[in-house]
Amino acid sequence: MADKDCSPGASGAARVHSTSGSVPGDGRAGGAAGAGSGSAVGRLLAFAGPRRALTYLGCALSAASMLVSFGPYVCIWFAARDLIAVAPDWAAATGIAAYGWWALGFAVGSIALYFVGLMCTHLAAFRCASNMRKRAIGHLMHTGLGYFDMHASGALRRVVDGCALETEGLLAHKLPDTAGSVAMILGMLALFFVFDWRLGVACLVPVAVSLVCMFYMMGGRGMDFMTRYMGSLVKMNKTGTEYVRGIPVVKVFQQTVYSFRAFHDAIEEFTRLAQDYAVKWCRTPQSLSLTVISAAAAFLVPVAVMLAPGEHDLAHFAANFAFYAIFSAVIPTAMTRVMFMSEAFQSAADAVGRVEEVLAAPVIEAPAAPQVPSDNSIRFEGVGFTYEGAEAPALDRVSFEVPAGATVALVGPSGGGKTTAASLVPRFWDVGAGRVLVGGVDVRDMDPADLMGRVAFVFQANRLFSQSILENVRAARPDATRGEVMAALEAAQCADIIEKLPDGVDTAYGAAGAHLSGGEVQRLMLARAILKDAPIVVLDEATAFADPENEAKIQAAFGRLARGRDGAPRTVLMVAHRLSTVRNADKIVVLDGGRVAEQGTHEELLAAGGLYARMWADYEQAVSWRIQSAEGSAR
Numbered sequence: 240m241a242d243k244d245c246s247p248g249a250s251g252a253a254r255v256h257s258t259s260g261s262v263p264g265d266g267r268a269g270g271a272a273g274a275g276s277g278s279a280v281g282r283l284l285a286f287a288g289p290r291r292a293l294t295y296l297g298c299a300l301s302a303a304s305m306l307v308s309f310g311p312y313v314c315i316w317f318a319a320r321d322l323i324a325v326a327p328d329w330a331a332a333t334g335i336a337a338y339g340w341w342a343l344g345f346a347v348g349s350i351a352l353y354f355v356g357l358m359c360t361h362l363a364a365f366r367c368a369s370n371m372r373k374r375a376i377g378h379l380m381h382t383g384l385g386y387f388d389m390h391a392s393g394a395l396r397r398v399v400d401g402c403a404l405e406t407e408g409l410l411a412h413k414l415p416d417t418a419g420s421v422a423m424i425l426g427m428l429a430l431f432f433v434f435d436w437r438l439g440v441a442c443l444v445p446v447a448v449s450l451v452c453m454f455y456m457m458g459g460r461g462m463d464f465m466t467r468y469m470g471s472l473v474k475m476n477k478t479g480t481e482y483v484r485g486i487p488v489v490k491v492f493q494q495t496v497y498s499f500r501a502f503h504d505a506i507e508e509f510t511r512l513a514q515d516y517a518v519k520w521c522r523t524p525q526s527l528s529l530t531v532i533s534a535a536a537a538f539l540v541p542v543a544v545m546l547a548p549g550e551h552d553l554a555h556f557a558a559n560f561a562f563y564a565i566f567s568a569v570i571p572t573a574m575t576r577v578m579f580m581s582e583a584f585q586s587a588a589d590a591v592g593r594v595e596e597v598l599a600a601p602v603i604e605a606p607a608a609p610q611v612p613s614d615n616s617i618r619f620e621g622v623g624f625t626y627e628g629a630e631a632p633a634l635d636r637v638s639f640e641v642p643a644g645a646t647v648a649l650v651g652p653s654g655g656g657k658t659t660a661a662s663l664v665p666r667f668w669d670v671g672a673g674r675v676l677v678g679g680v681d682v683r684d685m686d687p688a689d690l691m692g693r694v695a696f697v698f699q700a701n702r703l704f705s706q707s708i709l710e711n712v713r714a715a716r717p718d719a720t721r722g723e724v725m726a727a728l729e730a731a732q733c734a735d736i737i738e739k740l741p742d743g744v745d746t747a748y749g750a751a752g753a754h755l756s757g758g759e760v761q762r763l764m765l766a767r768a769i770l771k772d773a774p775i776v777v778l779d780e781a782t783a784f785a786d787p788e789n790e791a792k793i794q795a796a797f798g799r800l801a802r803g804r805d806g807a808p809r810t811v812l813m814v815a816h817r818l819s820t821v822r823n824a825d826k827i828v829v830l831d832g833g834r835v836a837e838q839g840t841h842e843e844l845l846a847a848g849g850l851y852a853r854m855w856a857d858y859e860q861a862v863s864w865r866i867q868s869a870e871g872s873a874r
């Protein structure tokens with residue numbers, strides 16, 4: 240996502256930056272900001288701020304707990320050694336009870352250390368996850384609104400919440416367990432050589448075989464294969480999501496699953512790789528590894544049989560053998576843990592990488608010395624803009640003016656650039672060339688809060704929250720009274736919507752509450768904008784899905800929005816997808832292929848006989864056709 244900065248929308252490098260800044264909450268995640276640098280765990284821990292020390296402490300305690308957990312084995316060995324030494328006079332082995340108490344002490348101590356260690360890692364993990372959430376949300380608050388056009392809110396939520404959850408699991412459990420595993424292996428190696436190095440070596444054989452198998456699976460060609468395997472899994476998930484989203488289309492057109500070729504192919508590819516993975520890469524080495532590890536004690540027996548004849552103290556040798564036989568039970572656990580270590584680090588790298596992607600989203604920066612507009616006019620001066628990844632510019636040298644208090648309509652063929660032009664005023668995107676001025680000031684030189692305060696925008700993509708209708712409208716002005724919200728709803732012609740809802744304005748919107756039509760949602764959006772009562776209104780007039788009655792109401796609401804509460808005319812920049820609404824505009828700007836084809840009043844443009852005149856003729860023809868067909872059906 241770093242390449243976002245290459246987009247014209249982010250071309251003002253001085254204006255748009257990727258925050259490397261503060262973590263809301265404690266500390267600054269400086270390390271995490273340096274996206275991609277340092278180990279994944281280090282970058283994750285940077286989010287924990289000063290509490291990261293608790294993670295180190297927790298890991299150290301977990302490692303210590305693991306070493307202490309060897310204690311009971313050693314005690315058992317001491318007991319076995321004493322018993323063998325006095326056999327068959329068992330009563331002479333007087334220290335056995337003490338060994339038992341020591342073993343119990345070690346076991347309890349090990350658990351206590353592990354428990355305290357986990358408390359430490361949990362405290363750090365919770366802080367890390369909460370800082371990660373706060374930081375990502377804080378960053379998104381300053382991100383240009385266009386970013387949300389490109390990144391679905393659901394996907395962003397999954398990144399932020401999913402990664403925070405994964406992080407919790409990793410830092411709270413997997414990391415201390417990994418520290419424990421490392422301590423276990425080191426301790427095991429040391430112990431193997433303490434009593435009888437020859438028996439120790441015999442125990443190490445299965446460990447070595449298992450490690451070779453693991454390197455075979457994880458290293459070199461095996462790793463390449465894993466990368467392809469993981470890539471194929473991601474691809475299958477992605478195409479699967481697209482498939483699920485498109486199920487209604489598939490049903491409507493009565494197509495089978497095979498119509499979703501991409502998904503089908505992705506499943507086939509993954510199936511092939513999964514089979515290869517299971518058969519070629521895993522079956523032999525994994526079976527070998529498991530067999531060898533599970534039968535670790537079996538290696539001891541032949542070695543012991545070979546060594547026994549040469550031993551002068553057979554009892555001591557038998558006691559040592561007992562130790563290694565007991566201890567070899569630990570080997571499978573240790574090796575299984577080692578196997579999961581790489582998975583833990585892989586998931587850490589994945590989680591931190593995804594959050595860093597969000598943190599790399601360009602943000603709108605407030606200028607050092609914000610300028611205040613002299614009035615509420617809007618002017619486009621030679622504006623050019625190309626969407627990230629697009630080849631052709633969406634806007635090219637676009638210039639026009641909306642004088643303060645005037646209404647200007649943007650019309651033109653589909654894809655002409657109308658919505659894009661309107662989005663540049665509230666800085667959904669920043670221009671690639673030229674300037675967008677409000678009251679004579681480049682919008683990039685205005686305080687973003689001032690700009691947002693001056694502009695009310697009603698866009699097609701505006702959404703309602705899963706809150707009451709009242710709260711949804713109040714979102715435009717949180718300090719508005721209930722009466723003011725009701726007045727805005729009234730002005731936006733929403734009375735009929737409220738009437739039919741079970742709890743009126745207090746009905747929740749969404750799954751469990753009210754379900755509204757597209758036209759009704761748009762009227763609520765207009766109520767929001769009316770409540771805001773900003774001096775500049777930018778609206779994308781999407782009445783396409785409104786029935787005639789709804790459309791008439793929406794038009795009335797537009798009229799109310801364009802006048803403002805005090806009755807004074809607002810500056811209105813309106814994207815008109817249908818010509819019925821533009822006739823009375825003070826000026827009409829015709830955008831075609833990203834350029835201004837012509838501009839003027841309705842009469843001037845008709846007289847000019849250009850694109851607008853042709854569009855108008857088509858429109859009139861469509862209207863007369865509609866009237867004729869209505870008359871025909873009435874007869």
Ligand SMILES: Nc1ncnc2c1ncn2[C@@H]1O[C@H](COP(=O)(O)OP(=O)(O)OP(=O)(O)O)[C@@H](O)[C@H]1O
Pocket residue numbers: 388389626627629633651652653654655656657658659660816
């Ligand atoms: N998010 C985007 N990413 C890439 N290209 C885009 C994006 N949004 C729009 N475009 C492209 O930019 C151009 C202008 O699109 P825009 O939506 O501004 O046109 P429009 O005049 O509003 O069209 P319509 O009347 O169909 O809504 C089109 O070629 C479109 O494909």
